[in-house]
Amino acid sequence: MDANNFYNEKDQVKSEDYLFVDALDFGTTYSGYVFSSRSEYRESPPKIHANQAWNAGGCSLASMKTPTSLLLDSEGEFVSFGYEAKNKHGSLVMDGASDNYLFFSRFKMKLHNRDLLKEDTQTPDISGKPWPAKDMFTKSI
Template identity: 45%
Template sequence: MATSFSSQHLVVAFDFGTTYSSYAFSFSNDPLKVQSNQGWNSGTEQLISLKTPTCVLLNSIKEFHSFGFEAENKYTSLAEEDKHHGWLLFRRFKMILHDNENLSRSTTVEDINGVSMPAMTIFAMSISYLRKHFLEALNCQTTGVEETDIKYVLTVPAIWNDNAKQFMRESAVQAGLDTERL
């Protein structure tokens, strides 16, 4: 049963990893009670994980289709039926931000077949998906949460330079996160 939300805020942190991603959150009235997503299912749905693969699948017209296990599973099923041509699966794209002196808004990443797309678009799609997934999970637990009650944290490695951190911030804003609450 969903509980009601009062006029407090909550903080959600997205762990956007090289290989796996997830999120955790806590309410301001009990900040040490950190909750995380409990339901990423693998392809066989026999494995439940706290994280899902950091991968994005775009359909043949380059629109977002899915993220994580769902993306991997869909691409695999398409490939088994030889219907994957034109679909784009992006994996391990976060590494483009590490030690990249030429990083810019026009930087591209390649899918598993070498097709390039703007990196910021792929990052924004990923962050947007994590945000949507979080909001859906939150709505199953509580009611009355306004978007303005949520503060977002996007984890980044401490060794990243300011350019890479700014790139992630701009990707988050492109994904729909309010810069004042990021």
């Protein structure tokens, strides 16, 4: 599909109204993203940008993807995602403070059971605490 001719009938918006195009790879184990500006696309369609700043647990190991892991506080407020969420959760466990947080990891597979996936679907964090799946996925994105 030619991105310059994309037309969204529902919103009545043409592609020239958008400054950027992005793609999310929301994976079972790892997630990532890429993006391109409209002007760069017109000049060089294959030119895209990807995040290369995720540090995989140490400053010497960089990754273009990050774990599909989400950390929320006890009120459900976003704390962190990816490597940062895994590292912070590990520290909380070591300090005995993880009960005040919700940690979700490798949760994408919940989407595959469409019969059970409803507006009010609950999904457990790794300790079994239920949380609205819609909120968890929204905060991950």
